[in-house]
Structures are given as structure tokens and as C-alpha cells.
Amino acid sequence: MSKVFVIDTNKKPLNPIHPAQARQLLRNGKAAVFKHFPFTLILKEACPDAPVQPLRIKIDPGSKTTGIALVNDVSGEVIFAAELKHRGFAIRESLTSRKQLRRSRRNRKTRYRQPPLHEWFRKGNKQPYPKQRREGWLSPSLKSRIDNIKTWVERLRKVAPIEAISQELVCFDIQLIRHPNIQGKEYQQGTLFGYETREYLLEKWNRQCAYCRIKDILLQIEHIQCRAKGGSNSITNLTLSCEKCNLKKGTKDIKDFLKKDPTRLEKILKQAKLPLADAAAVNTTRFALLESLKATGLPVETGSGGLTKLNRTQRNLPKTHYFDACCVGQSTPEKLIVKGIKPLLITAIGHGTRQMCRTDKYGFPNRHCSRTKFHFGFQTGDIVKAIVTSGKKIGQYVGRIATRATGSFNISTKTGLIQGISYKYCKRIHAKDGYSYAF
Numbered sequence: 001m002s003k004v005f006v007i008d009t010n011k012k013p014l015n016p017i018h019p020a021q022a023r024q025l026l027r028n029g030k031a032a033v034f035k036h037f038p039f040t041l042i043l044k045e046a047c048p049d050a051p052v053q054p055l056r057i058k059i060d061p062g063s064k065t066t067g068i069a070l071v072n073d074v075s076g077e078v079i080f081a082a083e084l085k086h087r088g089f090a091i092r093e094s095l096t097s098r099k100q101l102r103r104s105r106r107n108r109k110t111r112y113r114q115p116p117l118h119e120w121f122r123k124g125n126k127q128p129y130p131k132q133r134r135e136g137w138l139s140p141s142l143k144s145r146i147d148n149i150k151t152w153v154e155r156l157r158k159v160a161p162i163e164a165i166s167q168e169l170v171c172f173d174i175q176l177i178r179h180p181n182i183q184g185k186e187y188q189q190g191t192l193f194g195y196e197t198r199e200y201l202l203e204k205w206n207r208q209c210a211y212c213r214i215k216d217i218l219l220q221i222e223h224i225q226c227r228a229k230g231g232s233n234s235i236t237n238l239t240l241s242c243e244k245c246n247l248k249k250g251t252k253d254i255k256d257f258l259k260k261d262p263t264r265l266e267k268i269l270k271q272a273k274l275p276l277a278d279a280a281a282v283n284t285t286r287f288a289l290l291e292s293l294k295a296t297g298l299p300v301e302t303g304s305g306g307l308t309k310l311n312r313t314q315r316n317l318p319k320t321h322y323f324d325a326c327c328v329g330q331s332t333p334e335k336l337i338v339k340g341i342k343p344l345l346i347t348a349i350g351h352g353t354r355q356m357c358r359t360d361k362y363g364f365p366n367r368h369c370s371r372t373k374f375h376f377g378f379q380t381g382d383i384v385k386a387i388v389t390s391g392k393k394i395g396q397y398v399g400r401i402a403t404r405a406t407g408s409f410n411i412s413t414k415t416g417l418i419q420g421i422s423y424k425y426c427k428r429i430h431a432k433d434g435y436s437y438a439f
Helices: 019-027 088-107 117-122 140-159 174-178 184-188 195-204 243-249 262-273 277-294 305-314 321-326
Strands: 005-007 031-036 039-043 055-060 065-071 078-085 162-170 220-223 238-241 300-304 344-348 357-359 365-368 383-388 395-402 408-413 416-422 426-430 435-438
Touching (some): 005 140, 019 039, 140 344, 395 416
16 A cells, blocks of 8 residues: 655655554644645654665656656565656647747738748848757757656655665667677576567557457567568567467568558558657657756666566566556565555646637637636645535535636536636645646
């Protein structure tokens, strides 16, 4: 079961405790709720001499979702688990949309923002060439992933005695896949043999048979052009197949095997040559994330995706982001205690928008946006608890609010949207911080 974080009155992190012990401290008035996400208690006295067991934070970075886990290396107990969903692709789409809108305004010769210098330079204008991007520059969509992980590492360090970090440095060892001898015979034929290639193919082909699309069965590595007819072991010539399709294809040419399904043939040949976009995003940010974690001053251990899968397989754990995080690195205990672990689902939603008005589906403005963020001490995005004692909406509601200047708020709960709740019934339990939470 996930533990409850505890800090003393001086905000020093102490050992996490069982939820039953946390309830007892609250009943006896010895502690108060410090924050709800992650749930943390603050004691009403200092504990300078309290013994503390060091914890390790483990991170399994992903392009869409990152797994985070806190593990006790000595006992093997998993203290906390979370899945952090990024908004990198949403940022990319927003930047692309903005670029297209500005470009269309210039073509219409209406009011517009002046284009960047490099566009003027390409059109023959005598403008100085823009400054080169600094070393280590990352696009906003990639940088947001690093910032999200860094934010949560710092938040967890404030409430837990973290003394080490483990990071999955590469999702796939591309060089090892292309050149198996790059790190010598010992690595090639050791315990990681085959794990890097298989994990890469599982992600690239969506964990399904390339021919019949069946899922949730044991898949085999299949040569698109068979070895008997000159096919190579290159990663661009490999796919995944169920046993039935593999035996049926045999040594046939793929064009003959799929001559009755040209659409499927075209997709397979096209997919085989495409790089893995998600893997590219992870590999682009891996060293920047490593430097960011090293800047914390804690020792950082790294491991590959193949090693993570090997650890997870040996411990008979299901495939999830937070279990992958538990199995990152060589420091993974022989036995992981994961009973009752319920991950905190964190979604990066940003801090709002600066739009002056909302538009309809044709792009015409149809309603005004208030520029005032706070109304009656609340702002849109706060998580509140509302206890309504009179009127048609009597009841208790917990969720994220949308504020109005009139004082009549909307609350998004698990069961749906509740409209028209007065601010007088609302009590904020978690301030807006750019993330949404669920279990």
C-alpha cells in the first residue's frame, strides 16, 4: 500500500508511514494535512533526531508518459508510484497552429506580426542573419518533458528522504541494435542479449502481429525479406509476427505473401523504414534530463530499456509505466514489495491561455475571456471541496473549478460537471499548479 509522506514542523522529510498511522495522528491532533497531491502530513513538533531510511527515486522517461517510483533499496519496498503524462505533442500542435495563423495573416496583407529575421534574409532582404541557437537548445515540446520531471523530483525531495536517483538513460540502444558487436562479445551474449531489439520492435509495431494485427499473445521476431533470399538482420528488415503467420509466410517473398492485401503490404513496407518517433523524442532529451538530475547534487544511476525489461520480467511484474520505473537500473532489489501500490496519475495541463476571447469552429469570436484570474480568492483550476447545505444542489462535491466574476462556479467532478455552485460553499484543498490528478 502506498505510504503517506510526513514532514516535521521544520519541514524536514521523515520516514513515510502507513495510512492507518496517518489517520491516528490526525485524530489525536498531532499532525495536519500539508498537501493533498502527493498526500503529506506535517507534524506539530520538530523531530531533529528521528532516524530516517534513505530512498531512491526511479524514473522511466517516456515521450507521452513517464513512470516515477520511490523505492527503499534495503527492504525492496515501493513507497510511492506515479505516472506523469506530458503535453509535449499538444505544445507542438499549438506552435504549429500559431505559425500557420501568422503566415496566413501575412499573405492576406492584414495586420500581422513581423516575420523572424531568417525569413527576411531568405527573401533577399539585407538583414543580419539571426543568432545561432545556443548549444544544448531544445524545442519547447521537448523541454517541457524535462521540466515536468525536474519539477516532480524537486517536489518529492521536499517530502521524502531521497538520497539517490535512477534514470533509464536510453529507451533503446540504437547502436547496439544496428551493430551488435559495438560493445564486445560479453555484452552481446550476456543477459541483455536480444532484449534491446525485441523491446524496440514491440514499440515500433504497437505490440501486435504485423500481418493479422492480433494482440496479447507471444510474438516472434520475423524477417520481412527472409534470410534464405538474402534478407539481413538490419532493424529495418525486422518486424513482429504471431506463430501462425510466421509459419504460413515461411520463406515466401512478402509481396507474394500479401498480394491479396496490397494496403497491408504498403503499410508494412512504409512502417519498416520509419524511425520510431516516440523513441526519437526520448533519445533527444535523455542527456539533457541526465544533466538536470545531476544538478540536484544526488548520485545518478543510469540503465537501458533492455535492462529495465529484464528486471521486470525476472520479478514477474506487469507492463506499466510505474512498474518499469521500479525496475530501472542495476540497483533494483532482488525482491520488490509492490502489494497494494496505487499509482498517482498526474497530467500536465499547463497554466491556462492568454486568449482575449473564445472562437467558434469557423474562427470568429463568440464570447469574452475575463483577464482577471482570481475571483473571491479562487482561480480556475483550483481543486475545491464544496459542501452545499441548501437549494437544489444539496450535497458534497470535490473537483476542479471554473470561476466566474458572479461568484457562481462550475465544479468538474468524477461523476460530471456541477454548475452554479456559490463560492461561499467552496473550500480550496489544492491550489492550481499546472497539473491534474487522479488515482
